[in-house]
Amino acid sequence: MTNHEADLEALRRLLLEKSYEKKQVTLASGRVSDFYVDCRQVTLHGEGARLVGRVIFERIREGVDAVGGPTLGADPMVTAVSMTAALEGLDVPAFIIRKGEKGHGMQNRIEGAGNLAPGMKAAIIEDVVTTAASTFTAIDAALAFGLEIAHVICLVDREEGGRENLAERGYELDAVFTKTSLLAG
Secondary structure, eight states, rough: OHHHHHHHHHHHHHHHHHHHEEEEOOOTTOEEEOOOOOHHHTTTSSSHHHHHHHHHHHHSSSOOSSEETTTTTTTHHHHHHHHHHTTTOOOOOOOOSSOOSSSSSTTTSETGGGGOOOEEEEEEEEEESOOOHHHHHHHOOOOOOOOEEEEEEEEEESSSSHHHHHHHHTOOOOEEEEEEHHHHH
């Protein structure tokens, strides 16, 4: 087993232990589901952040200048990836996309924009994708800033239409895990 395969398996086990719950919940999309994956329980955990940073960085290291995603789920993930890149001697700044512009101060929609420049190739990172509505919000904000979307990646694809919705707009979803692969292990 390679280091990457070992990291993937360790991350899968940690997600099942700390993030996955078999219970009925209403999702942000309004849909009712029989399971919930709260990835923040892993991404805000020291070992989880280390694994997320390594696993995602390996998938995006070629052709990406920056990593960002929608607040709140992507916040710890983009930081972990950016730190992993720095440990590898690469400058891959992180940015966070707000749900809307701030009503005060600099009124930024993108936090960390001072480290970005139009034309940079960005990876948009999500913790969980259901319909991809928040992914589209992040993509649109990054495009409005002038970034080029080079990669769209999530930790868990719930397999509820997000991949197909992204494909309709020309984006391929790279899921570290799908619901099926997470549970199959």
